[in-house]
Amino acid sequence: xxxxxxxxxxxxxxxxxxxxxxxxxxxxxxxxxxxxxxxxxxxxxxxxxxxxxxxxxxxxxxxxxxxxxxxxxxxxxxxxxxxxxxxxxxxxxxxxxxxxxxxxxxxxxxxxxxxxxxxxxxxxxxxxxxxxxxxxxxxxxxxxxxxxxxxxxxxxxxxxxxxxxxxxxxxxxxxxxxxxxxxxxxxxxxxxxxxxxxxxxxxxxxxxxxxxxxxxxxxxxxxxxxxxxxxxxxxxxxxxxxxxxxxxxxxxxxxxxxxxxxxxxxxxxxxxxxxxxxxxxxxxxxxxxxxxxxxxxxxxxxxxxxxxxxxxxxxxxxxxxxxxxxxxxxxxxxxxxxxxxxxxxxxxxxxxxxxxxxxxxxxxxxxxxxxxxxxxxxxxxxxxxxxxxxxxxxxxxxxxxxxxxxxxxxxxxxxxxxxxxxxxxxxxxxxxx
Amino acid sequence: xxxxxxxxxxxxxxxxxxxxxxxxxxxxxxxxxxxxxxxxxxxxxxxxxxxxxxxxxxxxxxxxxxxxxxxxxxxxxxxxxxxxxxxxxxxxxxxxxxxxxxxxxxxxxxxxxxxxxxxxxxxxxxxxxxxxxxxxxxxxxxxxxxxxxxxxxxxxxxxxxxxxxxxxxxxxxxxxxxxxxxxxxxxxxxxxxxxxxxxxxxxxxxxxxxxxxxxxxxxxxxxxxxxxxxxxxxxxxxxxxxxxxxxxxxxxxxxxxxxxxxxxxxxxxxxxxxxxxxxxxxxxxxxxxxxxxxxxxxxxxxxxxxxxxxxxxxxxxxxxxxxxxxxxxxxxxxxxxxxxxxxxxxxxxxxxxxxxxxxxxxxxxxxxxxxxxxxxxxxxxxxxxxxxxxxxxxxxxxxxxxxxxxxxxxxxxxxxxxxxxxxxxxxxxxxxx
Numbered sequence: 044x045x046x047x048x049x050x051x052x053x054x055x056x057x058x059x060x061x062x063x064x065x066x067x068x069x070x071x072x073x074x075x076x077x078x079x080x081x082x083x084x085x086x087x088x089x090x091x092x093x094x095x096x097x098x099x100x101x102x103x104x105x106x107x108x109x110x111x112x113x114x115x116x117x118x119x120x121x122x123x124x125x126x127x128x129x130x131x132x133x134x135x136x137x138x139x140x141x142x143x144x145x146x147x148x149x150x151x152x153x154x155x156x157x158x159x160x161x162x163x164x165x166x167x168x169x170x171x172x173x174x175x176x177x178x179x180x181x182x183x184x185x186x187x188x189x190x191x192x193x194x195x196x197x198x199x200x201x202x203x204x205x206x207x208x209x210x211x212x213x214x215x216x217x218x219x220x221x222x223x224x225x226x227x228x229x230x231x232x233x234x235x236x237x238x239x240x241x242x243x244x245x246x247x248x249x250x251x252x253x254x255x256x257x258x259x260x261x262x263x264x265x266x267x268x269x270x271x272x273x274x275x276x277x278x279x280x281x282x283x284x285x286x287x288x289x290x291x292x293x294x295x296x297x298x299x300x301x302x303x304x305x306x307x308x309x310x311x312x313x314x315x316x317x318x319x320x321x322x323x324x325x326x327x328x329x330x331x332x333x334x335x336x337x338x339x340x341x342x343x344x345x346x347x348x349x350x351x352x353x354x355x356x357x358x359x360x361x362x363x364x365x366x367x368x369x370x371x372x373x374x375x376x377x378x379x380x381x382x383x384x385x386x387x388x389x390x391x392x393x394x395x396x397x398x399x400x401x402x403x404x405x406x407x408x409x410x411x412x413x414x415x416x417x418x419x420x421x422x423x424x425x426x427x428x429x430x431x432x433x434x435x436x437x438x439x440x441x442x443x444x445x446x447x448x449x450x451x452x453x454x455x456x457x458x459x460x461x462x463x464x465x466x467x468x469x470x471x472x473x474x475x476x
Numbered sequence: 477x478x479x480x481x482x483x484x485x486x487x488x489x490x491x492x493x494x495x496x497x498x499x500x501x502x503x504x505x506x507x508x509x510x511x512x513x514x515x516x517x518x519x520x521x522x523x524x525x526x527x528x529x530x531x532x533x534x535x536x537x538x539x540x541x542x543x544x545x546x547x548x549x550x551x552x553x554x555x556x557x558x559x560x561x562x563x564x565x566x567x568x569x570x571x572x573x574x575x576x577x578x579x580x581x582x583x584x585x586x587x588x589x590x591x592x593x594x595x596x597x598x599x600x601x602x603x604x605x606x607x608x609x610x611x612x613x614x615x616x617x618x619x620x621x622x623x624x625x626x627x628x629x630x631x632x633x634x635x636x637x638x639x640x641x642x643x644x645x646x647x648x649x650x651x652x653x654x655x656x657x658x659x660x661x662x663x664x665x666x667x668x669x670x671x672x673x674x675x676x677x678x679x680x681x682x683x684x685x686x687x688x689x690x691x692x693x694x695x696x697x698x699x700x701x702x703x704x705x706x707x708x709x710x711x712x713x714x715x716x717x718x719x720x721x722x723x724x725x726x727x728x729x730x731x732x733x734x735x736x737x738x739x740x741x742x743x744x745x746x747x748x749x750x751x752x753x754x755x756x757x758x759x760x761x762x763x764x765x766x767x768x769x770x771x772x773x774x775x776x777x778x779x780x781x782x783x784x785x786x787x788x789x790x791x792x793x794x795x796x797x798x799x800x801x802x803x804x805x806x807x808x809x810x811x812x813x814x815x816x817x818x819x820x821x822x823x824x825x826x827x828x829x830x831x832x833x834x835x836x837x838x839x840x841x842x843x844x845x846x847x848x849x850x851x852x853x854x855x856x857x858x859x860x861x862x863x864x865x866x867x868x869x870x871x872x873x874x875x876x877x878x879x880x881x882x883x884x885x886x887x888x889x890x891x892x893x894x895x896x897x898x899x900x901x902x903x904x905x906x907x908x909x
Contacts, residue, residue, distance in 0.1 A: 077826070081850050154849060160871075166860050168870050173852065175882055258882055279712065279883050300905030307907035393510070402901075415900050416587060417514050419606065427599050427903025436908070437601050437899065438593075449608055449691055450712050451884040454899045466870065466887045467848050468835075470860025472733030474740035475869070 061241075061249035068204055068237050069256025072177040075232035076202040080174050084151040086229050087198055091147035094225035095140040098190070101221055102136050108217035109186065116210055128184040129211055139190040139218070142441070146194045149440040152458045153200040156467065165473045170464040174200030176258035178461065179250055180443075181206045181272060183264035186214035192263070193222050193236045195443050199461035202235050204257060206250060208264075209242035216240065251276040261456075263444055281456060284447045285371045285397035286316030288429040291323040291388040291414070292332060293405035300426055301332055301404045306339045307428040308402065314373045316445060317400050317422075317432040321368060322379045323388045329356055329381045337379075345375040352381035368395040385410055389417055396420060398447055400432040400454075421447060421454035494674075494682035501637055501670050502689025505610040508665035509635040513607050517584040519662050524580035524627055527658035528573040531623070534654055535569050541650035542619065549643055561617040562644055572623040572651070575874070579627045582873040585891045586633040589900065600902040605895045607633030609691035612683055613876075614639045614705060616697035619647035625696070626655050626669045628876045632894035635668050637690060639683060641697075642675035649673070684709040694889075696877055714889060717880045718804045718830035719749030721862040724821040724847070725765060726838035727758040733859055734765055734837045739772045740861040741835065747806045749878060750833050750855075750865040754801060754811045756821045762789055762814045770812075778808040785814035801828040818843055822850055829853060831880055833865040854880060854887035 098105070109131040116126050152172050159169030178201045180192045189205055196203035207215040219238035226233050239246060251260065251272065260280045262272040273280050290308050292301045308319035324333060329352065337347055337357040348363035360379070367378040368391070382388045385403075392401055402424035403414040411425045422432040432454065434442025439457030446452050452460035531538070542564040549559050585605050592602030611634045613625045622638055629636035640648040652671035659666050672679060684693065684705065693713045695705040706713050723741050725734045741752035757766060762785065770780055770790040781796035793812070800811040801824070815821045818836075825834055835857035836847040844858045855865040865887065867875025872890030879885050885893035 080852065162869065162871055164864065164869060166857075166864055166869070171848065171856075297905065303905060303907050311908050415604065419513060420898065422899040422901060423604075424599075424901040425903060426905050427901045428907045430908040431597065431599055431601075431901055431903075431906070432899070436595060436597060436599070438595055449896050453896055463882050463886055465853065466855040466865070468855060468857035468860045468864055470858060470864075472730065472736060472859050473864070474736050474861045475744050475863040 058245065058249070061243065061246045064239075064241060064246065065249040065253045066256070068239065069177070069253050071234035072202040072204050072237060073256050075234040076174070076176050078232050079197070079200050079202055079235050080153075082200065082231060084153075086231055087151070087200075088147040090225045090229040090231055091143045091194055091197065093228055094190075094194070094222050095143040095147075097221045097225055098136055098140040098143070098218070101217075102133060105136055105214065105217045105221075106131060106133070108213040111213040112211055119210070121210065125184055125210070129186070129214070131186055131214060135187065139187050142187075142191055143194050146198050146441050149198065149458060151198065152462050159467075159469070164475070165471065167469040169467055171467045172459070172462045173465050175461060175463055177202045177204060177256060179204045179206065179257040179260045179278070181247060181250070181260065181262045181264075181268070183208045183268060184211050186211045186218060188263055189215045189218040189238065190222065191441070192261070192443060193219070195441060195458060195461060197231075197235060199458045201461055202237075204237050204239065204250070206239045206247060212240070212242055247272070248275065251278060254278045261443060279451070281444070281446050281452060281460070282448060283316065283445050286318070286399040286445075287320050287369065287371050287395060287397040288317055288400045288432075289321045289323055289392050289396055290319045290402045290404065290429060291382075291385070291392070292325060292328055293385060293403055293407060293410055294325040294327045295407035295410065296325075296328060296332070296404040297406050297426075298332060298335075301328070302336055302339065304402065304404055304426070304428050305336045306343075308430055309340060309345060309377050310343045310375070311428070311430045313375050315430075316371075317429050318373070319429050320370065320372055320378065321395065322377060323382050323391055324353075324379065325385075325388075326352070326381050326383055329353065333357055333379070333381075340377060343375070345377055347377055347379060349379040350381055353379040371397070385414065389414070392418055392420075399445070400424065400429045402427060402429050421445070491678065491682070494676065494679045497674060497679065498682040498686045499689070501672065502610070502686050504667035505635040505637050505670060506689050508667035509607070509609050511665050512630070512633050512635055512668050513586075515633065515664060517586075519664055520584070520631055520633075521580040523658045523662040523664055524576045524630065526661055527623075527627070527655050528576040528580075530654045530658055531569055531573040531576070531651070534650075535566060538569055538647065538650045538654075539564060539566070541646040544646040545644055552643070554643065558617055558643070562619070562647070564619055564647060568620065572620050575620075575624055576627050579631050579874050582631065582891060584631065585895050592900075592902070597908070598904065598906045602900055603897040604900045605892070606898050608894060608896055610635045610637060610689060611894065612637045612639065612690040612693045612711070614680060614683070614693065614695045614697075614701070616641045616701060617644050619644045619651060621696055622648045622651040622671065623655065624874070625694070625876055626652070628874060628891060628894060630664075630668060632891045634894055635670075637670050637672065637683070639672045639680060645673070645675055680705070681708065684711060687711045694876060712884075714877070714879050714885060714893070715881060716749065716878050719751070719832040719878075720753050720802065720804050720828060720830040721750055721833045721865075722754050722756055722825050722829055722835070723752045723862060724756040724815075724818070724825070724834070724836045725758060725761055726818060726836055726840060726843055727760045728840035728843065729758075729761060729765075729837040730839050731765060731768075734761070735769055735772065737835065737837055737859070737861050738769045739776075741863055742773060742778060742810050743776045743808070744861070744863045746808050748863075749804075750862050751806070752810065752862050753803065753805055754813065754828065756813050756815050756824060757786075758818075758821075759785070759814050759816055762786065766790055766812070773810060776808070778810055780810055780812060782812040783814060786812040804830070818847065822847070825851055825853075832878070833857065833862045835860060835862050854878070
């Protein structure tokens with residue numbers, strides 16, 4: 044029987060309870076957001092820097108809290124990968140503190156005015172960047188998300204409602220307490236950062252229906268979590284699904300660039316969304332380049348699965364199944380397909396890509412331009428490794444995630460993605476005729 | 477019993493029928509969108525200009541079709557306002573044709589690259605503007621929306637799935653046929669513009685659940701239609717709700733500007749979303765300005781409803797009820813409130829505004845700046861009439877509507893609002909270290 048039933052009181056249903064909890068948190072967040080919207084850049088930065096120093100000062104408290112979570116994880120026999128994500132150590136706490144300092148150092152996006160220009164009527168029209176309002180973050184085991192996400196929301200002038208995994212509740216609470224102390228010390232509303240303490244799943248449902256309080260939901264975690272949240276949410280969701288990324292080596296590729304990019308895109312890191320999962324190669328280059336690329340990948344322990352033509356060039360290659368083209372391996376496995384021309388490469392990408400990142404390797408201007416234009420992914424590259432699809436590499440300074448949505452923000456989401464724009468009009472008494 | 481049941485066949489449920497219809501239309505739209513995404517600017521413009529000239533050539537066909545709709549409207553005893561919106565005449569058809577020519581003359585937003593800059597890794601990173609994909613437009617009686625919306629979608633490289641009101645089906649069909657002929661003549665996919673012929677309501681439901689085919693829904697019509705669509709849609713919606721717009725006359729207002737702006741914002745047109753519905757005035761200016769403004773408004777037949785303080789200055793003013801502050805009159809009615817200071821004005825706006833457009837009248841720099849910064853509406857103005865909140869006045873050339881949402885696009889939505897951006901990366905063989 045679910046915990047929720049134990050808090051059942053006469054006249055209440057459990058669902059009402061969750062609704063009331065969220066209404067209370069939501070109203071506080073909304074009130075905080077009103078103040079945060081126009082909070083001074085200096086106050087936000089000071090609070091972030093203070094939180095960084097408190098994280099270091101209270102290292103022991105955080106590690107003790109994390110130890111409690113780890114003990115429960117042992118009891119519940121969580122998978123080793125999950126426990127590794129949950130674990131905090133001094134280096135990981137230090138990384139959190141450094142992250143907050145980096146966010147403090149970024150330019151404040153709020154209030155930036157652009158494209159202000161005169162219209163024939165005499166008015167000046169432009170945009171001003173403003174916060175989204177209240178952002179709900181739903182995430183799984185990593186406790187560092189508590190600090191990162193809250194800091195990005197604060198810097199961009201948004202109130203954050205955080206809902207971490209139940210397995211990390213003690214760690215998350217310790218971190219959130221520190222952040223909230225820093226807010227209080229710098230006269231910012233403490234409700235700017237709220238951590239939902241209730242660990243019942245039904246609370247997430249109530250959160251996803253609280254569209255009068257929360258302006259956007261950002262889920263961070265595995266694909267099944269994100270799909271469930273998107274399906275259920277009444278609030279707009281900024282989400283990241285698969286990263287099935289392709290590199291296409293064109294007939295006019297520079298061989299050195301082609302080999303370097305293919306090897307880097309696959310082997311720089313395996314478990315990341317911007318790693319290459321499928322290599323497409325022009326038939327004219329397959330004989331020359333596939334054996335070289337395959338040798339380097341095999342030496343690094345990558346398993347290769349190819350189409351019948353690709354298998355002709357590399358002995359140690361297994362036959363790829365139809366399923367391979369649609370799989371995000373997140374592992375040292377690569378599928379390889381030989382194509383007749385760029386059209387075939389683009390058709391393959393249209394059919395199988397998750398719309399995250401694709402790269403062409405070519406020295407041919409017309410084909411490079413066409414690939415950039417025609418491929419409809421959140422990042423499209425020319426002669427560069429797919430591993431560059433990242434907020435830091437793009438110059439955003441920090442990222443809250445990578446969006447595979449089309450609306451509002453695509454690709455790496457930094458501070459700007461957490462804001463919106465309003466129109467401003469400066470006049471001198473103009474009226475409409 | 478609903479018509480849907482008559483098309484029931486063994487093994488089918490009516491819902492399956494609607495689902496199949498939408499799946500077919502959706503797949504065709506998706507295929508068209510792939511081609512449209514990279515269609516040449518010249519082809520799109522030529523098709524728009526050809527459609528404009530066909531609208532003029534086939535004026536008689538359109539008016540005959542419209543006559544059929546009008547006859548049915550008489551039979552069904554539709555309200556006069558509804559019949560006026562439904563009616564086409566030569567001037568209205570000419571206006572549609574001119575609208576298409578104006579859209580053809582606008583710059584093509586697709587493919588525009590901006591903010592391309594070098595990163596320390598050596599790659600160049602920037603944005604390229606791309607279409608959203610397939611746009612579903614759900615609208616009520618006005619047949620001109622068929623031409624306007626389809627043309628904006630086409631110019632911005634999106635396929636359009638149009639679902640007009642059943643009362644305008646003959647007119648809409650005649651217009652859509654002309655648009656589709658123009659597409660065919662210029663080798664653009666005919667499915668770039670599809671009009672849903674089935675008039676059953678359940679079809680809208682099926683449309684709102686077809687997230688694998690339609691990327692965004694834009695409803696155009698009354699508030700109840702838009703609320704129903706937003707509540708039901710599984711697809712992101714760009715929507716316009718109320719326009720409860722405020723003008724705040726500050727203590728340091730220039731009297732001439734204050735009077736001109738207040739009168740223009742209320743009386744230039746009554747039934748529009750950017751008309752002022754509430755006037756807020758600083759207590760220090762009320763004695764001097766309220767009688768002048770009231771006299772002008774009363775002379776134009778505007779009914780005035782004021783707070784107790786406002787009523788002291790104008791004899792012909794009724795007492796405003798609490799409900800007045802939250803009402804979008806769309807009529808010659810104005811509510812007026814005297815406030816002690818700008819804080820009170822902003823608090824009133826936060827409580828009652830629909831977030832569409834607010835304007836301050838002041839010569840004071842600090843207060844003007846603060847109003848621009850703090851008021852969280854899609855348009856915030858300083859010394860200008862709220863009536864300027866409009867795509868044409870802002871320089872967008874044309875608008876598909878005014879968004880009161882926060883994400884993706886706020887305020888007037890033109891061609892740019894119908895597009896999104898992808899990241900592009902230009903490298904020279906860079907890999908990540």
